Amino acid sequence: MPGIEPKTLLLASASPRRKELLEALGHRVQVRSVDVDESERPGETPAAYIERIVAAKLAAARQLTVMRPFDAIVVADTMVVVDQEILQKPTDDADGARMLRLLSGRAHVVVTRFGIAGFSGGRHVESVATRVIFRELGEEEIADYVTSGEGRDKAGGYGIQGRAAAFISRIEGSYGAVVGLPSCEVSVALAAMKPTPY
Numbered sequence: 738m739p740g741i742e743p744k745t746l747l748l749a750s751a752s753p754r755r756k757e758l759l760e761a762l763g764h765r766v767q768v769r770s771v772d773v774d775e776s777e778r779p780g781e782t783p784a785a786y787i788e789r790i791v792a793a794k795l796a797a798a799r800q801l802t803v804m805r806p807f808d809a810i811v812v813a814d815t816m817v818v819v820d821q822e823i824l825q826k827p828t829d830d831a832d833g834a835r836m837l838r839l840l841s842g843r844a845h846v847v848v849t850r851f852g853i854a855g856f857s858g859g860r861h862v863e864s865v866a867t868r869v870i871f872r873e874l875g876e877e878e879i880a881d882y883v884t885s886g887e888g889r890d891k892a893g894g895y896g897i898q899g900r901a902a903a904f905i906s907r908i909e910g911s912y913g914a915v916v917g918l919p920s921c922e923v924s925v926a927l928a929a930m931k932p933t934p935y
Contacts, residue, residue: 744808744927749798754898754917755813762924771797771812775825783818784864787850790814791862795852809855809930815917817893819845824893833883836894837904841874847893849914853926861926865919867910869897874904 743763748756751770759766773793777786794812801810817824819839827833850864882901888894895901897908897915913920 742928744930745806746927747798747801747807747810749794749801749810749812752813752917755811758913758916758918758920759811759923762920764927767807769798769801771801773797775814777823783816783821783823783848786823787814787816787848787864791850791852795854795862799854807856809853809859809927811851811853811923813849813851813918815847815849815892815914817845817847819843826890826892827888827894830883830889833888833894834879837874837879837882837888840871840893840895840904841879842871844868844870845893847915849911849917849919851918851923851926853923853930855930859930861929863922863926865911865914865922867908867912867914869905869915870907870909871904872906878904 743765745765746759748759748766748768749771751768756766756768771794773790775790791812791814794814798810798812824836827836846866847869848864848866852862854860882888885900887896887899888901895904897905908915911919911921
């Protein structure tokens, strides 16, 4: 694709899915996760929450000791929102089942916000929202899914790229944003970064 060339990226995220998505675009990726407090603040809206978390991740990532040249740092956070409630990763299997019951038979929104900082200059932060519609779920299939463990480390308690694909009747927007990184928007932002590494 004209204007888009492989880059060497520092991904400040432990998500294997984000690494896979960047590598699928042809980029060279090294992972160095950062630790930030992702607790919600009283009265904080979902939009304000994810803006704050990504800003904190980007600031923390820029403090990392860089052992080799990179073109850019990439950070991201994904949240599932229903009725203005943010569904984080389940605290346990009972919480995972609660989330699936809440999502059953209705639409919710998945927002991935990503931040890119070029070591030689440039910064881009963007949120990408996708509407996801679940069919009605039975208690037995909810229990089976929770027991599988697939959703334990995922916002909203499910993974669209796995068994939970069978729960989703339709999505409106970016599939990648639901997985954890919107490939199209990230590609455009990376293409706009200055090419000279730090």
